[in-house]
Amino acid sequence: MIAGISIYEILTVTSILFFIGVYGFITRKNLISILMSIELILNASVVNFVVINKYLYPEMLQGVFFSIFIIAVAAAETALAVSIIINLYRQIASVEVKDTEIMKY
Amino acid sequence: MERYIFYILALIIIVFAIASVTSKKMLRSVIYLLFTLCGIAGIYFLIDYNFLAAIQLTVYAGGIIVLIIFSVVLIHHIEMELEVAKKSKQILVGLACLVGLAVFLTTIYSHPFNVVENSVTTTTEDIGFGLLSYETGGFILPFEVISILLLASMIGAIVIAKGGKTNFGNKAKDNSNLKN
Numbered sequence: 001m002i003a004g005i006s007i008y009e010i011l012t013v014t015s016i017l018f019f020i021g022v023y024g025f026i027t028r029k030n031l032i033s034i035l036m037s038i039e040l041i042l043n044a045s046v047v048n049f050v051v052i053n054k055y056l057y058p059e060m061l062q063g064v065f066f067s068i069f070i071i072a073v074a075a076a077e078t079a080l081a082v083s084i085i086i087n088l089y090r091q092i093a094s095v096e097v098k099d100t101e102i103m104k105y
Numbered sequence: 106m107e108r109y110i111f112y113i114l115a116l117i118i119i120v121f122a123i124a125s126v127t128s129k130k131m132l133r134s135v136i137y138l139l140f141t142l143c144g145i146a147g148i149y150f151l152i153d154y155n156f157l158a159a160i161q162l163t164v165y166a167g168g169i170i171v172l173i174i175f176s177v178v179l180i181h182h183i184e185m186e187l188e189v190a191k192k193s194k195q196i197l198v199g200l201a202c203l204v205g206l207a208v209f210l211t212t213i214y215s216h217p218f219n220v221v222e223n224s225v226t227t228t229t230e231d232i233g234f235g236l237l238s239y240e241t242g243g244f245i246l247p248f249e250v251i252s253i254l255l256l257a258s259m260i261g262a263i264v265i266a267k268g269g270k271t272n273f274g275n276k277a278k279d280n281s282n283l284k285n
Contacts, residue, residue: 002151004108007218010148013115015209017122017141019202024126026198027190032131032176036138039169040122043145054152058223061235064157065244068236071164072251076258078169082176083266089180090268096188 007055011048018044031085031095035078042074111151118144129187131177139170156229 002010021040028034046067053063089095092102118141125137142165149158189195239245 001220001223002107002111005111007220008214009111009115011213012210013118015206015213016119019206019209020119020122020126022205023198023202027195028126029188029190030131032173032180033126033134033187036135036173037126039138039165040125040141043142043165047145047148050149050154050157051152054154055220056218058221058225061227061231062242064154064227064232065236065247067157068160068232069247069251071160072255075164075168076255078172079262080258080265082172083262085176086179086266087268095180 001054001058007051010051014044014047014051017047029097031081031088031097031100034097035081035085039074039078042070046070107151111148114144114147114151117141118148129189131181131187132174134187135170135173135177138173139166142166142170153224153226156227156232 018041021037021044024037024040025034028037049063049067049070053060057063085095088100092099094100121137121140121144125134125141128134128137142161146158146161146166149155149161190198235242236244236248
């Protein structure tokens with residue numbers, strides 16, 4: 001654990017990060033920007049897992065395992081989302097949310 | 106000393122996250138996201154999870170950011186300005202986020218955490234044995250499931266990005282011709 005830093009301060013930082021992600025998710029109009037906001041939200045939750053593991057249950061490793069799985073799922077999700085966006089761009093020549101009316105194959 | 110490093114890292118993370126969701130230039134906002142992810146890796150280094158910090162740097166900063174930059178340069182002109190939401194909507198969403206943040210923080214600060222003072226260092230060996238153990242509390246099944254998930258998403262990404270013969274392609278061309 002970090003000397004002189006309580007768990008409350010780290011949880012404050014991750015909550016702020018989470019809500020910055022939510023703000024970006026709602027206000028952005030572009031599919032790639034929305035994907036980046038999702039990355040911010042996922043990262044905030046991963047830091048929460050790790051910090052709670054370290055501060056409250058230092059002998060266990062469950063938080064670390066779950067954060068590894070979250071990172072793997074995030075990587076898979078990003079790869080799929082990027083491929084969907086590229087395919088969509090080839091079909092409708094735009095990645096704006098308002099132009100995305102058809103996503104049926 | 107570690108205290109000040111934490112405050113600097115927290116400042117970097119929050120400032121660059123805000124810059125990332127408000128910047129109007131696409132590529133700059135991706136680079137700001139990269140700084141945020143590096144700051145989070147710094148926090149992992151501070152709380153002695155070196156393996157997680159390495160994963161964060163390789164998978165996020167090395168992999169996901171490169172994927173996003175790749176898709177950005179494939180789709181946009183680099184200097185293209187993004188369309189932003191209306192001012193009133195931005196303020197409304199910002200207020201809603203502040204209210205949510207206030208609820209979160211009151212909940213967190215009113216909860217008594219039983220913090221255990223410790224300086225345990227986790228080695229990569231412990232993580233490896235824990236991931237591959239099939240006794241109680243072992244994580245061998247999720248580990249295998251995640252490997253299959255990665256394989257499936259890889260194949261899916263190839264199939265989707267390759268695209269098939271569809272009628273939409275012609276329609277899109279017609280639409281772009283009409284726009285021009």
